[in-house]
Amino acid sequence: MVGVHRRVQEIKEKKVEQPIRFVAKEISEEAKVLCFDEFQVTDIADAMILRQLTTELFEQGVVLISTSNRGPDELYKNGLQRASFIPCIQMIKEHCQVVNLDSGIDYRKHAKPVVSSLYLSPNDQNNSLKLMEIFYALCGDDKISTGRGIKFLGREFIIPKSTENVALIDFGTLCKEHHGAVDYLEIFKSIKVLVLHDVPQMGSLNRDEARRFITLVDTLYEKNVLLVMSSQVDVYQIFRVAKHEGESSAGDVSVLYTGEEELFAFERTLSRLVEMNGADYLKKAISRYPPARFLLN
Incomplete structure (x- = not known):
């Protein structure tokens, strides 16, 4: 979808009429079968383009094969x-x-032995020092830059501290500012390890940050980025969620959101975070950045 948005924008700048139809024709000339893994619709920009794009692709005879955690009727729900x-x-x-x-089984939570604790909580002085020790160990002898800028789509994102492969960024910079999937894809295009600090427990007062955090985790997971994180609470408690507003089985005052879509998204994010701290994921992530192998000890 990032590619489609870019192509549509390029076509618009050329003053071509019906840019989405033009892009669909280009895609159909490149492939007659499109396979999408984890097909999902999470924002209005994608939803509005997909309506016309799928119509045009099917009219061009393109075959769509996809996997998804949601059936068609559940896409973009609410x-x-x-x-x-x-x-x-x-x-x-x-x-x-x-x-x-x-099958009713979340395989990310089964048969995935955790071999290293990369998620530190609470956000106290001891864990802050430990997180910084891990960051500097990951950097090794590589030069650490302060305020490195990444430019994309006419914007610039500033990474507080980083090497070519490792970035130290606080939650607020990544999730309180107005960033979306396109931003995260560009930011982590080359970064192989993210050391993320000061992740809060999220409830009804920081809904937007929670949604960005979900998108961030999706991006890291898909790009096989190694995640080291410090949070206010245990990873299983990051989202305070109840199915009905004003009530919580745990007696929580704060409720993140009452919608089924958000509940589903949070469960999926937790599942991914668990897998990202497991043996299989870590081996893949460390193969991309071997200096991080000490984390397996």
């Missing part, structure tokens, strides 16, 4: 202007065979 996205869902159901493979 999203802004979702009514405008419904035709896209209908197109998918008309042109694709839906096969439910849900």
